[in-house]
Amino acid sequence: MTTYRKEIYRKIFHLSALAIAAGMWLLPSLIAKMLLAIMLAISIEIEHRRRGEGVVSKLFYRFFSPLLREHEHKTLMGVTFMLLSALLVLSVFHKQIAFSAFSIVVVGDLFAALVGKKWGKCKIVGEKTIEGTLAFIVSGLVTVAILGIIVDAAGPFYLGGLAAVIAGALAELVAKSMGTDDNLLAVVASATCMWFVLYYI
Numbered sequence: 001m002t003t004y005r006k007e008i009y010r011k012i013f014h015l016s017a018l019a020i021a022a023g024m025w026l027l028p029s030l031i032a033k034m035l036l037a038i039m040l041a042i043s044i045e046i047e048h049r050r051r052g053e054g055v056v057s058k059l060f061y062r063f064f065s066p067l068l069r070e071h072e073h074k075t076l077m078g079v080t081f082m083l084l085s086a087l088l089v090l091s092v093f094h095k096q097i098a099f100s101a102f103s104i105v106v107v108g109d110l111f112a113a114l115v116g117k118k119w120g121k122c123k124i125v126g127e128k129t130i131e132g133t134l135a136f137i138v139s140g141l142v143t144v145a146i147l148g149i150i151v152d153a154a155g156p157f158y159l160g161g162l163a164a165v166i167a168g169a170l171a172e173l174v175a176k177s178m179g180t181d182d183n184l185l186a187v188v189a190s191a192t193c194m195w196f197v198l199y200y201i
Contacts, residue, residue, distance in 0.1 A: 008114065014106070015106070017082055024036075024090055024099045025150070029090060029095055047077065047080055076181070082183045085186075088184075089101055094195075097194050100164065101190035101191035102187055108136035108139050108186075111135040112132040115131055116128065125174065125176075137169050144164070157198070160197040163194055163196070164190035166193070167193035
């Protein structure tokens with residue numbers, strides 16, 4: 001399997017995280033947080049067991065090994081950080097902010113990876129490219145426009161959404177150098193900046 005095709009399969013799986021975003025918006029916050037906590041606990045248990053020699057480890061690597069990036073064989077998986085970020089922002093911020101920030105990063109990260117790996121030529125930080133970052137911003141802004149319709153938002157929402165997109169794109173660039181996962185840092189940064197704009201500007 002080529003590296004790019006592997007990335008496509010990974011991002012198709014990654015896109016399923018929009019189901020998490022839907023649950024964050026449609027379910028009562030308490031129920032959504034409980035479900036996220038359960039899913040996170042299951043993910044952490046799988047993280048533990050996949051490093052062993054048992055049946056779980058064998059089944060996991062048989063079906064999911066092609067979706068893992070090289071560093072994820074030694075560290076936590078992106079999905080674990082994603083669940084953690086969703087639970088964190090939903091626990092700290094208003095539901096609209098948590099739902100929006102998480103959705104922006106899921107979509108933005110997908111397009112950034114696919115565009116950056118296929119057409120990225122101008123590297124700016126590590127393996128991150130200008131083309132991938134621009135893809136994150138453009139797809140993020142489109143996501144904000146769609147979210148505005150879903151949540152029936154007023155003008156300030158779009159300004160907050162712009163801040164969230166920019167924060168998410170920047171967080172994607174610096175996450176590795178900061179020693180953290182972009183799935184966690186980008187969501188938290190996006191939600192924080194959106195909250196700041198909506199409440200203080």
